[in-house]
Amino acid sequence: MVRLEDITLRYRPGAAPALSGLDFALEGGSFTWLMGPSGAGKSSLLKLLHLAILPSEGRLNVMGTAIHAAGRKELPALRRRIGVVFQDFRLLPHLDVLENVALPLRIAGRGEQQLLADATELLRWVGLAERMKDRPEALSGGEQQRVALARAVVARPALLLADEPTSNLDAEQSRRMVNLLRQMHRLGSTVIVATHNEALPDEYPAPILRLEGGRLASHG
Amino acid sequence: MAERLRRARGRDPLGLRRALSGPLLPGLVAAMALLAALAMAGAVAAAAMAARWEGGAAAAMMVQLPANAQTGPAAAALAALPGVAEAIPLERERLAALLRPWLGDAAGLPLPGMIELRLSTLGAGVEALPEAIQAAIPGARVEAHGIWVARLSALARSLEALAWLVLALVGAVAAAMVAVATRAGIAARHATIVILHDMGATDSTIASRFAGRIAFLAGLGAVLGAVLAAPLLYLLGGLAAPLLGNALAMPWGGLAALPPAAALIAWLTAQAAVRLWLRGLP
Ligand SMILES: Nc1ncnc2c1ncn2[C@@H]1O[C@H](COP(=O)(O)OP(=O)(O)OP(=O)(O)O)[C@@H](O)[C@H]1O
Ligand SMILES: [Mg+2]
Numbered sequence: 001m002v003r004l005e006d007i008t009l010r011y012r013p014g015a016a017p018a019l020s021g022l023d024f025a026l027e028g029g030s031f032t033w034l035m036g037p038s039g040a041g042k043s044s045l046l047k048l049l050h051l052a053i054l055p056s057e058g059r060l061n062v063m064g065t066a067i068h069a070a071g072r073k074e075l076p077a078l079r080r081r082i083g084v085v086f087q088d089f090r091l092l093p094h095l096d097v098l099e100n101v102a103l104p105l106r107i108a109g110r111g112e113q114q115l116l117a118d119a120t121e122l123l124r125w126v127g128l129a130e131r132m133k134d135r136p137e138a139l140s141g142g143e144q145q146r147v148a149l150a151r152a153v154v155a156r157p158a159l160l161l162a163d164e165p166t167s168n169l170d171a172e173q174s175r176r177m178v179n180l181l182r183q184m185h186r187l188g189s190t191v192i193v194a195t196h197n198e199a200l201p202d203e204y205p206a207p208i209l210r211l212e213g214g215r216l217a218s219h220g
Numbered sequence: 221m222a223e224r225l226r227r228a229r230g231r232d233p234l235g236l237r238r239a240l241s242g243p244l245l246p247g248l249v250a251a252m253a254l255l256a257a258l259a260m261a262g263a264v265a266a267a268a269m270a271a272r273w274e275g276g277a278a279a280a281m282m283v284q285l286p287a288n289a290q291t292g293p294a295a296a297a298l299a300a301l302p303g304v305a306e307a308i309p310l311e312r313e314r315l316a317a318l319l320r321p322w323l324g325d326a327a328g329l330p331l332p333g334m335i336e337l338r339l340s341t342l343g344a345g346v347e348a349l350p351e352a353i354q355a356a357i358p359g360a361r362v363e364a365h366g367i368w369v370a371r372l373s374a375l376a377r378s379l380e381a382l383a384w385l386v387l388a389l390v391g392a393v394a395a396a397m398v399a400v401a402t403r404a405g406i407a408a409r410h411a412t413i414v415i416l417h418d419m420g421a422t423d424s425t426i427a428s429r430f431a432g433r434i435a436f437l438a439g440l441g442a443v444l445g446a447v448l449a450a451p452l453l454y455l456l457g458g459l460a461a462p463l464l465g466n467a468l469a470m471p472w473g474g475l476a477a478l479p480p481a482a483a484l485i486a487w488l489t490a491q492a493a494v495r496l497w498l499r500g501l502p
């Protein structure tokens with residue numbers, strides 16, 4: 001599903017690398033916890049995997065496409081098969097909750113009827129169906145995070161990336177969020193969840209990819 | 221109603237109806253369209269004046285032969301000069317008829333031989349014609365009316381070219397204006413564009429949203445400009461009528477072409493500006 005070979009990422013040429021020497025592969029249909037202290041490079045690695053940034057060095061392969069060799073025109077179609085729950089949610093402030101969730105389907109050019117039905121269903125799934133007419137700013141942080149999850153999975157992505165998806169949730173809600181991610185895993189998505197909450201993997205034991213200072217500390 | 225509004229917002233995921241709104245862009249485009257209409261009318265009027273001066277009776281020159289010259293050979297010599305289409309000797313009776321109101325029936329008066337030249341062009345060669353005539357028939361006198369007409373017509377042609385240049389300039393300034401407006405729209409929706417891009421929206425999807433919105437605003441402005449220009453052109457056409465012999469036709473076609481032309485320029489410019497900006501993203 002994803003394969004990294006000696007990947008280095010620098011945000012600016014000549015700057016200290018945020019990621020260096022990363023070399024690992026994740027199977028299709030796997031669930032992986034991405035752990036490490038703040039600043040370890042978890043978000044940077046996820047950005048690389050959903051093609052928001054490109055590696056400075058090394059070879060990156062995502063869903064069978066060699067990103068380092070791919071043309072810029074090939075990337076949007078790949079991105080549409082990847083769902084992301086961003087650390088800072090990134091809901092669009094000028095759209096209501098339902099339209100935010102429907103966004104990936106609009107980008108994919110889905111028809112109006114099916115698109116609204118799917119988005120509504122996903123909002124019900126995360127327990128926010130009654131809030132669908134609200135603007136994101138009217139929601140609590142935890143509610144926004146669930147909307148972000150609904151948006152990430154609405155287009156049934158092959159690869160689901162979640163960056164600190166429980167950072168704004170209490171213990172009960174965290175359990176619920178992990179449960180939702182588990183469900184997506186069971187439905188066949190490859191799931192990678194970044195967190196610095198060491199207790200979270202206890203909820204759902206799975207291989208852990210550990211970063212420290214931008215390097216791979218352990219995998220397994 | 222609320223549902224309709226919500227769906228309309230959904231079809232505008234970049235929120236461009238808010239980010240690209242207000243009277244500024246349509247207002248500026250309206251002013252540009254007005255200038256374009258004036259330039260266009262100016263070009264048409266200048267062309268009409270030049271054509272009137274170049275054509276018909278105006279494109280003629282009178283040559284008065286010296287007393288000793290023979291009309292027939294002189295006409296042949298003049299007809300051979302470059303730029304001369306025809307050399308027509310004025311008949312003695314016609315000349316006498318022309319002069320009768322001033323001189324009375326002075327049959328015995330020695331009238332000079334006169335030859336009317338019809339010029340094939342009013343180009344640059346006309347200026348040199350009097351000298352050529354002097355060389356061909358020493359002592360001939362050239363009546364310079366035609367040369368003045370040639371100068372006026374050259375001036376009108378220059379004005380016409382200038383008007384087209386102004387029109388092109390107006391188009392270029394409009395494109396630059398649209399580029400600035402597009403950049404402002406991109407700045408206002410920077411975060412949203414990046415989110416859509418990261419979700420897999422193509423450059424062409426994003427650029428088309430911007431281009432569609434901006435083309436709509438520019439088209440709207442151009443409609444306003446054309447509507448304002450129509451009465452103005454009518455008044456100017458009335459003022460120019462005496463110089464043209466007949467009233468200048470209203471350039472309805474040109475006015476009608478302004479909104480689609482403005483929309484097209486805006487669409488192309490916005491497309492280019494957005495795509496250029498998006499090239500900065502991976
Ligand atoms: N846009 C950016 N420009 C420059 N440097 C950046 C940028 N984003 C991250 N970095 C740097 O890259 C390194 C890794 O950051 P990253 O956000 O990936 O860490 P993280 O593991 O996600 O941390 P956290 O747990 O706090 O979210 C840090 O040193 C950070 O300063
Ligand atoms: Mg992070």
